Amino acid sequence: MMSALNSNDLQHKSEIDPYGFKHGDDFDYATYDEFMSQYLGVLARRASKWNQLLDGISRLKKSRKVKRYVRKGIPNELRGQVWMCVSKADKLMEENPGLYQRLLSEPLDPDAQSEIDTDLHRTFPENIYFGNDSPNGKRSSLRNVLTAFAQHNPDIGYCQGMNYVVAMMLIVVKDEEKSFFLFEQLTKRILVGYYSRDLKGLKVDQEVLGELVRLKEPAVSTHMEKEQVPWSIPTTKWFVCLYLDVLPIETTLRVWDCLFYEGSKIIFRVALSLVLQNAEAILNSASFPQIVEAFKHFASPQKHIDCHNFMQKVFQDSQPLKMATITKLREEFNKKI
Amino acid sequence: MAGTNINGVVRSTSVTGEFYDFACKVMLIGDSGVGKTCLLVRFKDGAFLSGSFISTVGIDFRNKIVDVEGTKVKLQIWDTAGQERFRSVTHAYYRDAHALLLLFDVTNRHSFENIRAWVSEIHEYAKDDVVVMLLGNKCDMTSERCVKREEAEKLAKDNKIPYMETSAKSGLNVDLAFVAVAKDLQMKKTRRPNDPKFSVLEYVDQQKQVPSKCC
Numbered sequence: 001m002m003s004a005l006n007s008n009d010l011q012h013k014s015e016i017d018p019y020g021f022k023h024g025d026d027f028d029y030a031t032y033d034e035f036m037s038q039y040l041g042v043l044a045r046r047a048s049k050w051n052q053l054l055d056g057i058s059r060l061k062k063s064r065k066v067k068r069y070v071r072k073g074i075p076n077e078l079r080g081q082v083w084m085c086v087s088k089a090d091k092l093m094e095e096n097p098g099l100y101q102r103l104l105s106e107p108l109d110p111d112a113q114s115e116i117d118t119d120l121h122r123t124f125p126e127n128i129y130f131g132n133d134s135p136n137g138k139r140s141s142l143r144n145v146l147t148a149f150a151q152h153n154p155d156i157g158y159c160q161g162m163n164y165v166v167a168m169m170l171i172v173v174k175d176e177e178k179s180f181f182l183f184e185q186l187t188k189r190i191l192v193g194y195y196s197r198d199l200k201g202l203k204v205d206q207e208v209l210g211e212l213v214r215l216k217e218p219a220v221s222t223h224m225e226k227e228q229v230p231w232s233i234p235t236t237k238w239f240v241c242l243y244l245d246v247l248p249i250e251t252t253l254r255v256w257d258c259l260f261y262e263g264s265k266i267i268f269r270v271a272l273s274l275v276l277q278n279a280e281a282i283l284n285s286a287s288f289p290q291i292v293e294a295f296k297h298f299a300s301p302q303k304h305i306d307c308h309n310f311m312q313k314v315f316q317d318s319q320p321l322k323m324a325t326i327t328k329l330r331e332e333f334n335k336k337i
Numbered sequence: 338m339a340g341t342n343i344n345g346v347v348r349s350t351s352v353t354g355e356f357y358d359f360a361c362k363v364m365l366i367g368d369s370g371v372g373k374t375c376l377l378v379r380f381k382d383g384a385f386l387s388g389s390f391i392s393t394v395g396i397d398f399r400n401k402i403v404d405v406e407g408t409k410v411k412l413q414i415w416d417t418a419g420q421e422r423f424r425s426v427t428h429a430y431y432r433d434a435h436a437l438l439l440l441f442d443v444t445n446r447h448s449f450e451n452i453r454a455w456v457s458e459i460h461e462y463a464k465d466d467v468v469v470m471l472l473g474n475k476c477d478m479t480s481e482r483c484v485k486r487e488e489a490e491k492l493a494k495d496n497k498i499p500y501m502e503t504s505a506k507s508g509l510n511v512d513l514a515f516v517a518v519a520k521d522l523q524m525k526k527t528r529r530p531n532d533p534k535f536s537v538l539e540y541v542d543q544q545k546q547v548p549s550k551c552c
Contacts, residue, residue, distance in 0.1 A: 022389075114447075115369065115420065118369050118370040119370075122391035123392070124389045125391060126387065126388060126389045127389055160369065160392055160393075160420045161394040164390065196422075197421075199422055199423070199425065230429070232395070233395075236395030236426055240394050240395065241394055245389075245390040289400070296397075
């Protein structure tokens, strides 16, 4: 089996990445090439391990071993299938035959439809699947999934940021209906309330992150408070876009691998790791705008190209992080907000 | 490191090492898709927005220093998501803003009709002396226009705020919108008691270009 990135994609100075994104003018080819030269070996090894793991079994069951495998990265050609399985989106789909098609046949509230349509041409216009003139375009699929979701969840409707997340799912999962159920599972089981009209789940989790930072690195939290920078400023995009356009695509997908397996804890682990690794840069920023600038600088798709190393650090930096701690903090902030 | 400028004002240094005399916060607000980020990128980089992530999620900001008659004014420009549910994240920053650039899209009637609601948000959350400017963006798209200049002018007049039409695509009036804000701040900071009062409304009316119908 081929490794996650096939040889055509790895031509030196290829302008298009394996997911159809054109590299920007500021893309650092030197760093990327250097990283890829050693990561290819990792990918090949992981692909062979995964093939052994899946050989002869009909359904992947969760186990310590599978969790470890997921943390080390799901090969690209298995990614969609494994996401569907470990998130249990495939079960949800099995239990609801015909639901997706039925939702699409019903007319959507015109306001929600117009909100969706406003963002369609603004989603990945430089990606080969989403650009204006893409022959095999996924833009209509994106419209369908967002429309079906809004139809199925009138209390949520459409929230900006969903466009990017669903578009990325379509690129990886390559199927509308599966992407719909994966997104359903994400919003119902993993990140509850993130996209709701009052964004309550998001706001609660931003406060929870603030508290976790206070526990791990009190100086940073004191500094943020002193300069009156709320966590919502740097982290709204982090949490709503699930690190898309905050980390490079490959690194983001490695985060999503763990997110679908382990749940919302991963969102915090990544955020904590970013903050802890860059505590000095935050502390050295003397004012509100400088702090915001620092966050933009260290949480940028030009950084953290080495996804393998990034994920290893994520799990080292935020150790230990108990789900019970998060649950307790969520309960506290739920009452306050 | 600090020095003084030609007006005798003590200068500060920005993160990038540039000198400036005053800093002010400007916020871009208005419905989703009216062109807030495009306007900012046109002003900041002189280019039309490109890339893969076009619609803004949450809140973002960029700096630009403009020169107003020898005074360097650092504009700290906050760009916000237009969707209603994100307003609870963004309106907390209205109170610190020196100026609010309120945009609608001249080709989108709904975005114009929502201006009244935006104005009441401003009254609720911004400080009383905030400079507000109404901008009708995308004025290059003449064939798709569905908001007349006269009605926008009337709405602006009713609210005692300046109005001009902008195009992030062609650049029409984009610099003026930001420079007028910088000038207002510069005048507030350096005006001597006997100097005539600066009116941002009059300034914009004198300086703005009216889009030609033919393009």
